[in-house]
Amino acid sequence: MPELPEVETVRRGLAPTMVGERIESVEQRRANLRLPFPEDFAARLTGRRVLSLGRRAKYLLAGLEGGETLIMHLGMSGSFRIEAGEAAAPGAFHHPRGKLAAHDHVVFVFSHARIVYNDPRRFGFMALHRTDSLAESAHLAKLGLEPLGDAFTAEALADALKGAATPLKAALLDQSRIAGLGNIYVCEALHRARLSPVTPAGDLVRANGAPTASAKLLTASIRSVLEEAVEAGGSTLRDHRQADGALGYFQHRFAVYDREGHACPRKGCGGTIGRIVQGARSTFFCGDCQKP
DNA sequence: AGTTGCACCTGGCTGC
């Protein structure tokens, strides 16, 4: 499920259960996901209180007591589920000990609940980095603009696209330019901005480095589609659920993603959604209203 | 240096 809106939805779902609580134990059930777990992973988490749960692009960042931050990425198929404990007596809780499922790779045990990380394809990964130099972590250091942040302006986007010969679709998927968009929301944002996915990205920048009108429209489109998706609880595809089991609803509002052959929903357009392949990934767009 | 292509995995769907 996870592009920025889905990760933000996960963050909001997990925060009430994690923040302020102490990790009593961690069960790491295999040596690696896509990347190896950090050395002494469970030991470095055990006994630590979770001070904060943040997000950068598609990364979840759990700030821990003791000076380290747990960095988590869900890859393509990662998800968390919360299993709440039952009150055994006033003020005394026990965590559930139910069976784990296939692809449950990590269990974080708290006094009142456990949080289970499940990831069939194992494209996700977890890392630890010192909190005081978190931005220097190899995973975070190269990330580009945060599209829901204050610094995401048309000028900043123009700077990120300046001189790029690569197609807009590929440029917006490049996390070192702008970080957090994936295949779905790039397609949706380009449709909102009426921009062709094959336009050279650098065409949105004037010779003096200033953003074109298209760049301004694209900036607003990226922000609005992400904000609306977060508001809707993200998109739920292929049975993925939020941490609390709830479903996201934004998938019902896709204008183009996975809608090949359907009518373009833009008023007065009358075009049909098509699919092309760019960089071995599907791009959905309307050839009638999305122009260079 | 900027881009492209492949590798990493499992599961679900389609078509024979």
Place this chain on the structure above:
DNA sequence: TGCAGCCAGGTGCAAC
């Protein structure tokens, strides 16, 4: 029914 082939929300790294 079985099975092969294709496709899927992402990223890191090697090779041009």
